[in-house]
Amino acid sequence: MSIVAGCDVGSLTSKAVVMKNEKIVGSHIIKSKPRPQDSADAAMAGALSAAGAGPDDIEYCIGTGYGRDKILFVKEARSEISCHGKGARWLLPSVQTVIDIGGQDCKAMKIDGDGNVTRFLANDKCASGTGRFLEVMAKVLNIDIDAMGRFSAKARSPVTLAATCTVWAQADVIKYINSGVALEDIGAGINTAMAQRVAMLVNAVRPEGDILMTGGVAKNVGVVSTLEKLLGRKIKKTRKADPQMAGAIGAALLSMEQLNGNGRKDT
Amino acid sequence: MDTFYDAATRVRNKPILKWKEEGRSVVGYTCSYVPAEIFHAADILPIRLRGIETDGMDIGDTYYGPFICSFPKCILQLAGKGMFDFLDGAVITPGCDAMRRLDECWRKAGEDYEGILPSYFYYFDVPHKTEPHGMQWFVKEIRNLIDSVERHFDVRITDEKLKTAIRAYNQGRKLLQTVEDLRSQAEIKVSGTDVFAATVASTVMPRGEFTxxxxxxxxxxxxxxxxxxxxxxLMLVGSISDEIDLVELVEKDNHAVVVAENLCFGARYESNQIPENGNPVQALAEHYLGKSVCPRMYGKYKERLGFLKDKIECAGVDGVIMQNIRFCDLHGAENALFERDLEAMGIPCLRIEREYGPLIETGRIKLRINAFLERIS
Incomplete structure (x- = not known):
């Protein structure tokens, strides 16, 4: 059976997945390097090593993410929107609405039974509602980004961050720190601000059926739980694979479709 | 084609510079509601004012503030930098409120930057309705504009000269409609980028040379x-755009071709010929106000939707890209309505919000276009 791969070079992290028989046999994630090709090489080397395979074993590979057009070893590039749709369907077959919060932007999409995107919206305003927003805030609080997610459950009186702009929100956070507000309350406020931005986008696509979050922020329990409250719906969890890998998984699945002749005909 | 690209991508393009070398006057205007025929009749080159080639926004932001459409800000920026120093006049219109404010912002900037305000600076009002009183008002506005041009430039714009100008512009319209017909055929022989370059060029080139x-x-x-x-x-609609780069970005990678558009600088009303006999002022008013269905006009949504539907059917459009410049209320709101109604008819739509000017958000916009193309593939 064929071995295929997907490589997702994002603005914050780069991911690679090697699949065989629609099962992951190797994956790897790294912090993105300045040059997309370097990120892709490193991520793919890690995934191949985990799979016990070499570059020549890969029969088809699709690149995605912001660096998708700069990856030399892929056969074609696809948008991360299509890849996350496909990946989400693999992670949770019943999913109909996908929320992907990446480092640089946030997308809400609806997909059909094959994981094809039927409608999508992406944030057009600024960095608020993206992984970068959380990263900047975690740095200001001097905490690990994973720890921030847990703050929502521990907070007693979450602060309000009124500014949409990341820079102004950062100034607000510094003000709260200097005023002696508990870090948990500030962290919870940050998670809520993030969830509010995302909720607007999700509501705009009119979510239906099971909802799944992909991208790195899917692992932030504070944002997810607040988003559930704002949407009035549960967001499904999946243990099949790391939701941050959804784009790379989708790219690998699209590679499989291309290899089997079921994919997009090159125009 | 090189002439069209030069004219479409450069503010100080060859046809304008040549015209100036001949000692003739150039007047810039901001909106498709200004009858260019009036200036043509006075042997003045009418050109649409544009914001391309802007490399900063220090002047635009100073007079406008940050939360407003970047198109008129780019025009003001270029004016402040002396890029329009070839202008003998400028006509400002209330195409939208941001464009209307160009009148006061440019005047104010003119107090601070010596020589940036053309000696002829005119505010041309345009009604928002086409009902009889609106049309009467617009006819009066046209007559006032003619009087003003005659006085300032010491010229005489007779009815005969206006009719000659109308004939010259009709000829260009007829040819642009031929291009529209060619691009919409099943077998496409011309890219949307080339067509848009030609259409934009039509707004800045001397009419005879362009035709x-x-x-x-x-x-x-x-x-x-x-x-x-x-x-x-694909069809491209939405906020004002004279950016060839935008169409080029859509067509990059050869996965899509723009076969139709509904843009302020594009071909919209070319199928309408202005009557060459009768009262020329009335005929200009009936065309420029009466036939316009851009979203600044009140109560015309159904007409605009019908206009899009006709183009979609005629050109066999697979999907519609709706872009709006940030803070563009007119198109931002209308794009949402178009999306609702066209999607309900089974026509896939993509909405994009962006800044006007040098394509500073190429990656973000390209991602959305790619995803849209994948969606409809």
Whole structure:
């Protein structure tokens, strides 16, 4: 059976997945390097090593993410929107609405039974509602980004961050720190601000059926739980694979479709 | 085609500079509601004012503030930098409120930057309705504009001269409609980027020169080999745009071709010929106000939707890209309505919000276009 791969070079992290028989046999994630090709090489080397395979074993590979057009070893590039749709369907077959919060932007999409995107919206305003927003805030609080997610459950009186702009929100956070507000309350406020931005986008696509979050922020329990409250719906969890890998998984699945002749005909 | 690209991508393009070298006047205007025929009749070159080639926003932001459409800000920026120093006049219109404010912002900037305000600076009002009183008002506005041009430039704009100008512009419209017909055929022989370059060029080139070049270009299009099969046929609509780069970005990678558009600088009303006999002022008013269905006009949504539907059917459009410049209320709101109604008819739509000017958000916009093309593939 064929071995295929997907490589997702994002603005914050780069991911690679090697699949065989629609099962992951190797994956790897790294912090993105300045040059997309370097990120892709490193991520793919890690995934191949985990799979016990070499570059020549890969029969088809699709690149995605912001660096998708700069990856030399892929056969074609696809948008991360299509890849996350496909990946989400693999992670949770019943999913109909996908929320992907990446480092640089946030997308809400609806997909059909094959994981094809039927409608999508992406944030057009600024960095608020993206992984970068959380990263900047975690740095200001001097905490690990994973720890921030847990703050929502521990907070007693979450602060309000009124500014949409990341820079102004950062100034607000510094003000709260200097005023002696508990870090948990500030962290919870940050998670809520993030969830509010995302909720607007999700509501705009009119979510239906099971909802799944992909991208790195899917692992932030504070944002997810607040988003559930704002949407009035549960967001499904999946243990099949790391939701941050959804784009790379989708790219690998699209590679499989291309290899089997079921994919997009090159125009 | 090189002439069209030069004219479409440079503010100080060759046809304008040549015209100036001949000692003739140039007047810039901001909106498609200004009858260019008036200036043509006075042997003045009418050009649409544009914001391309802007490399900063220090002047635009100073007078406008940050939370407003970047198109008029770019025009003001260029004016402040002296890029429009060839202008003998400027006509400002209330195409929208941001554009209307160009009148006061430019005047104010003119107090601070010496020599940036053309000696002829005129505010041309345009009603928002076409009911009889609106039309009467617009006719009066046109007459006032003619009087003003005659006085300032010491020229005489007779009815006969206006009729001659109308004939010259009708000829260009007829040819642009031929291009529209060619691009909408099943077998596409011309890219949307080339068509848009020609259409934008029509707004800044002397009409006679443009028409002659267009005639030759149409003949060459007919000889072209068809473009690659299987490309998605797209329509581009929304906020004001004269950016060739934007159409080029959509067509990059050869996965799509823009076969139709509904943009302020594009071909919209070319199928309408202005009557060449009778009262020319009335005829200009009936065309420029009466036939316009852009979203600044009240109560015309159904007409605009019908206009889009006709173009979509005629050009066999697979999907519609709706862009709006940030803070553009007119198109931002209308794009949402178009999306609702066109999607309900089974026509896929993509909405994009962006900044006007040098394509500073290429990656973000390209991602959305790619995803949209994948969606409709």
């Amino acid at each position: 002659a070049d267009l005639e030759k270009w149409i003949q060459s299009i007919k000889q072209n080999k068809p473009l690659k099969n299987g490309q998605k046929r």
